[in-house]
Amino acid sequence: MPPMTGLPDPFQTWFAAQGWRLHAHQQDLLARADAPALLLVAPTGAGKTLAGFLPSLMELGTAPPPGLHTLYVSPLKALTADIGRNLKRPIDGMGLQIRVEDRTGDTTSSVKRRQRADPPHILLTTPESLAVLLSQPDCGRMFAGLSRVVVDEIHALAESKRGDQLALSLARLQHLAPGMRRVGLSATVEDPAALGQFLACHPDPSEIRHADPGPAPDIAMLDAGVAPPWAGGGGRYAIAAILEQVKAHRTTLIFHNTRAQAELFFHDLWLQNADALPIAIHHGSLSRDARARTEAAMTEGRLRAIVCTGTLDLGIDWGDVDLVIQVGAPRNVKRLVQRIGRANHRPNVPSKARLVPANRFEVVECLAALQAVQARDLDGAPRGPGPRDVLCQHILATAAAGPFDADALFAEVTTAGPYTALSRARFDACLDFAATGGYALRAYDRWQRLMQRPDGMWQLRDPRAAASIRMNLGTIIDIETLKVRMRRSRGGAPLGEVEESFAATLTAGDTFLIGGQVVRYEGLREMTVEVSRSPGRDPKVAVFNGTKFATSTLLADRILQILQAEDWPDLPGHTRDWLALQRAVSRLPQPDRLLLETFPHDGRQHLCVYGFAGRNAQQTLGLLLTRRMEDAGLHPLGFVATDYATLIWGLDPVTDPHALIRAADLRDGLETWLQGNAVMKRTFRASAVIAGLIDRVHQGQRKSGRQATFSSDILYETLIKYDPGHLLLDITREEAMRGLVDFGRIEAMLARVADRVDHVALPRVSPLAAPLFLEPGRIPIHGAGRERLLSDAAEKLMRTAGLTP
Structure with a gap:
C-alpha cells in the first residue's frame, strides 16, 4: 500500500494494519490544520470525526505536553461517550500517551474538580458543560x-438556542486562548456559508471544505401491498x-416523527412479531438505563431493529445498520x-432507506421528499x-467567572456569529436587565445581581450568587414531567417520564404505553407516577415532550408543484384518483394562489383554507380566523389543522372569506390573542428561565413545574401591568411569533399569493378536505372497537366526497 501524505510513521503503520486509507477531505484538513477556522461538510459515514481529530x-x-490541547463539543452526551471509545482505539493502537476524558452532566463532582486542576489533553463535552x-x-x-x-x-x-450559547462560548474561548483554531464538522447542509458564519463570524469561503458526497442513496417508498388510511400518523397498516x-436485513432503524407514534407502533409491532425478532425502542423520554441497554445491545449486534425518534439522528457509529425506514412523511x-x-x-456504500407514508396525503409528501x-x-x-x-444568561455567567469590562465584553460578543449585528443599545439593555431585572423589578433585592465598581468594571x-448562576445555565427548557416507575412492591424500576399534564388526567386503573409496554396507573407517590404491568389492555397514549416538526417550506413548495402536474405517474393509483377527483369537483391548490373552500356537511358550515404553511402556522391561522369569524357574528364552533390546511366549522356560512384573510388584520388579532394567552405565558416562562430571572434549580433542588409556572405567571402579570415595554416581554413576543405560532410563515404565504384568492363554494365536502374530518380530535372515537368505528366513519365520509362507490 503506498504511503499516505502527511502521516508520520506510527500513523502510517497503524492505518495500514487496519486496511484504512485517508480520504481526500481528511488529507485536506490535515494540510490546513493551522487555519484559524475550518468547516467540513460531509455526508454521514464519511469519517468527519476522524478528520477533525487527526491533526490533534x-x-x-x-510525548504530549501537559494541559488541555483539544476541546470536542457535541450535542449529545451519548455521542461524547461513543467518540471516547472510538478515539481510544487508535491512541492505544499507536501507543500514544494522550489522555482523553469526557465531561458532561453525568461526570462525578470529584472528576470535574480534578479536570479543572489537571485537565486531560483532549476533553469531550457538551455546550451546557462548556458554559459551566x-x-x-x-x-x-x-x-x-x-x-x-x-x-x-x-x-x-x-x-437551536444551544447553538447560540455555544457561539458565545467560542467567542469567550477565543478571548482566553487567542491562538485557538476552530473546526466545525457538519452533515450536508443547504447553506454552508451561513454555517461558516455561525462557526467563525467572518470565515474565508475557501475554508469551507466539502467531502465527496458519495453514491446516491437507494431510497424509495415501501410498497405495503395495501393502501394507507385516509388520516392518522402511525403507519400501523404497513407493519407486515x-x-x-x-427479516431481509441485518439491522433496521425504524424512525418516527414523535415519541407517542413510536410507542404505539412498537406496541403493535410486537403484537405482530410472530418470529420473535429481537426489537427494541429508543427515545428521549425513556429512562437513561433503558436507552443505555438498547444502545449496548445495538453495538453488540443483538438487535434486528430499533423503533426510534430523533435521539438516533446523530453520529453514533453503528456499522451493522443496513436499512432505515422512515414511518410518516x-x-x-x-x-x-x-x-x-x-x-x-x-463511505462509497449507498445508504438504503424506505419511506412509509402514514396516510393518503403523506404519499404526496413522501414523493416530494424523494425528489x-x-x-x-x-x-x-x-x-x-x-x-x-x-445573551442575558451569558452576561451573568461571565460575571460568575469574575469582574468584566462592558466595552470588552460587547466587542467579544459581537465576534460570535449569531450576534455580529447586535447593537450597543440592545447589549446595554441586556446588561441592565442582568444587573437589576429591569425597570419594574429593580426595587427588589433578589434581582439586584450585578454592580459597577468605581473603576468601571462590572x-x-x-x-x-455565582453558584446559583452555574446551576441554572443552559437553554434546554424541560416541560413539566414526572418520573414513571414500577410500583415499589414490584421493584420500583424506572421506566421513563411523562408530561405532568398527562399524569393529571389519570385515575387509578387507567393504562398507558411507555417503553413499548402497557402499564396500569396505581397512583402518585412523592411526585412519581407508580405503575404496574397490565398486558392485554387497551391503553391511552402518554404525552411526551417530543418535538413535533412542521413540514418545511421547501417540501411544501414541492408538494404544490406536484399538484400542478397533468397526471401523476409516480403516485399509486388510489392517490392519483383522489387528486383527479379534487380537480374535477373543485380545484387543486396552486403555489401562487390561496384556495378557500366552503361547503355544508353534517348540519354545519365549513371553511377550508389550504395554506401549506406547516402545522404550527395552520393552527395559528385557525385561531385567528375563528376569532375574526366570531367578531363577524358567524358563530364558529371549532377547527382542526394539518401541515397543509385548516378546516373550520360553525353555524353560519362564510360567504366572503376574502374579508377574513388580511395580513394586517390577522397580525392585530394575533397580538390581542397572545396578550392573555397561555402560549405567551409559557413562552415567557421559558425565556425568563434562560435569561436568569427565574431559577430552575434553587439551592441545589430542581423546582417543580408548578412552582416555576406559578412564579413566572405572577411576574408576567406584573410586567404586563407595570412595565409593558420590559425587555423580557419584548423577547417573549419575538419568541412566540418565531416559534410556537410560526406567524412568519402565514405572512410569507399571504405575501406570496397577494390578492390571488380562489373561493370555491361547494355543495358537499371536497375530496381534499375529507381527510381533515378524520384528524385526531375531529371525530373522537374510543374503546375496543375504535379501529372498526374509525374505518366505518372514513368509508361513509369518503362516499359523501365521491371517493368510493
Missing part, C-alpha cells in the same frame, strides 16, 4: 493553552411489510438525509439574530 493526535504525538466551565473563576488558567476546538454535528446545534424488510429533507445516512454508515433527496435539494431557513435571553453584587 499528530500534534500531541507520543467558562463560568468558573479559574477558566482562564484551564483554557489558556487550548489549541483547537472541534464542534461535531454543528448543523444540529446551529438550529415492515417486518418482512426487517419526513417533514424536513435535511433530517431525512441525516437519517438515511445511518444505514451503511460507510428533493434525488436532486440534493436541502431545506432550511435563516435563524435570524441571536436571541437576547441567551461584578456580582454578592459573590455567593
Whole structure:
C-alpha cells in the first residue's frame, strides 16, 4: 500500500494494519490544520470525526505536553461517550500517551474538580458543560493553552438556542486562548456559508471544505401491498411489510416523527412479531438505563431493529445498520438525509432507506421528499439574530467567572456569529436587565445581581450568587414531567417520564404505553407516577415532550408543484384518483394562489383554507380566523389543522372569506390573542428561565413545574401591568411569533399569493378536505372497537366526497 501524505510513521503503520486509507477531505484538513477556522461538510459515514481529530493526535504525538490541547463539543452526551471509545482505539493502537476524558452532566463532582486542576489533553463535552466551565473563576488558567476546538454535528446545534450559547462560548474561548483554531464538522447542509458564519463570524469561503458526497442513496417508498388510511400518523397498516424488510436485513432503524407514534407502533409491532425478532425502542423520554441497554445491545449486534425518534439522528457509529425506514412523511429533507445516512454508515456504500407514508396525503409528501433527496435539494431557513435571553444568561455567567469590562465584553460578543449585528443599545439593555431585572423589578433585592465598581468594571453584587448562576445555565427548557416507575412492591424500576399534564388526567386503573409496554396507573407517590404491568389492555397514549416538526417550506413548495402536474405517474393509483377527483369537483391548490373552500356537511358550515404553511402556522391561522369569524357574528364552533390546511366549522356560512384573510388584520388579532394567552405565558416562562430571572434549580433542588409556572405567571402579570415595554416581554413576543405560532410563515404565504384568492363554494365536502374530518380530535372515537368505528366513519365520509362507490 503506498504511503499516505502527511502521516508520520506510527500513523502510517497503524492505518495500514487496519486496511484504512485517508480520504481526500481528511488529507485536506490535515494540510490546513493551522487555519484559524475550518468547516467540513460531509455526508454521514464519511469519517468527519476522524478528520477533525487527526491533526490533534499528530500534534500531541507520543510525548504530549501537559494541559488541555483539544476541546470536542457535541450535542449529545451519548455521542461524547461513543467518540471516547472510538478515539481510544487508535491512541492505544499507536501507543500514544494522550489522555482523553469526557465531561458532561453525568461526570462525578470529584472528576470535574480534578479536570479543572489537571485537565486531560483532549476533553469531550457538551455546550451546557462548556458554559459551566467558562463560568468558573479559574477558566482562564484551564483554557489558556487550548489549541483547537472541534464542534461535531454543528448543523444540529446551529438550529437551536444551544447553538447560540455555544457561539458565545467560542467567542469567550477565543478571548482566553487567542491562538485557538476552530473546526466545525457538519452533515450536508443547504447553506454552508451561513454555517461558516455561525462557526467563525467572518470565515474565508475557501475554508469551507466539502467531502465527496458519495453514491446516491437507494431510497424509495415501501410498497405495503395495501393502501394507507385516509388520516392518522402511525403507519400501523404497513407493519407486515415492515417486518418482512426487517427479516431481509441485518439491522433496521425504524424512525418516527414523535415519541407517542413510536410507542404505539412498537406496541403493535410486537403484537405482530410472530418470529420473535429481537426489537427494541429508543427515545428521549425513556429512562437513561433503558436507552443505555438498547444502545449496548445495538453495538453488540443483538438487535434486528430499533423503533426510534430523533435521539438516533446523530453520529453514533453503528456499522451493522443496513436499512432505515422512515414511518410518516419526513417533514424536513435535511433530517431525512441525516437519517438515511445511518444505514451503511460507510463511505462509497449507498445508504438504503424506505419511506412509509402514514396516510393518503403523506404519499404526496413522501414523493416530494424523494425528489428533493434525488436532486440534493436541502431545506432550511435563516435563524435570524441571536436571541437576547441567551445573551442575558451569558452576561451573568461571565460575571460568575469574575469582574468584566462592558466595552470588552460587547466587542467579544459581537465576534460570535449569531450576534455580529447586535447593537450597543440592545447589549446595554441586556446588561441592565442582568444587573437589576429591569425597570419594574429593580426595587427588589433578589434581582439586584450585578454592580459597577468605581473603576468601571462590572461584578456580582454578592459573590455567593455565582453558584446559583452555574446551576441554572443552559437553554434546554424541560416541560413539566414526572418520573414513571414500577410500583415499589414490584421493584420500583424506572421506566421513563411523562408530561405532568398527562399524569393529571389519570385515575387509578387507567393504562398507558411507555417503553413499548402497557402499564396500569396505581397512583402518585412523592411526585412519581407508580405503575404496574397490565398486558392485554387497551391503553391511552402518554404525552411526551417530543418535538413535533412542521413540514418545511421547501417540501411544501414541492408538494404544490406536484399538484400542478397533468397526471401523476409516480403516485399509486388510489392517490392519483383522489387528486383527479379534487380537480374535477373543485380545484387543486396552486403555489401562487390561496384556495378557500366552503361547503355544508353534517348540519354545519365549513371553511377550508389550504395554506401549506406547516402545522404550527395552520393552527395559528385557525385561531385567528375563528376569532375574526366570531367578531363577524358567524358563530364558529371549532377547527382542526394539518401541515397543509385548516378546516373550520360553525353555524353560519362564510360567504366572503376574502374579508377574513388580511395580513394586517390577522397580525392585530394575533397580538390581542397572545396578550392573555397561555402560549405567551409559557413562552415567557421559558425565556425568563434562560435569561436568569427565574431559577430552575434553587439551592441545589430542581423546582417543580408548578412552582416555576406559578412564579413566572405572577411576574408576567406584573410586567404586563407595570412595565409593558420590559425587555423580557419584548423577547417573549419575538419568541412566540418565531416559534410556537410560526406567524412568519402565514405572512410569507399571504405575501406570496397577494390578492390571488380562489373561493370555491361547494355543495358537499371536497375530496381534499375529507381527510381533515378524520384528524385526531375531529371525530373522537374510543374503546375496543375504535379501529372498526374509525374505518366505518372514513368509508361513509369518503362516499359523501365521491371517493368510493
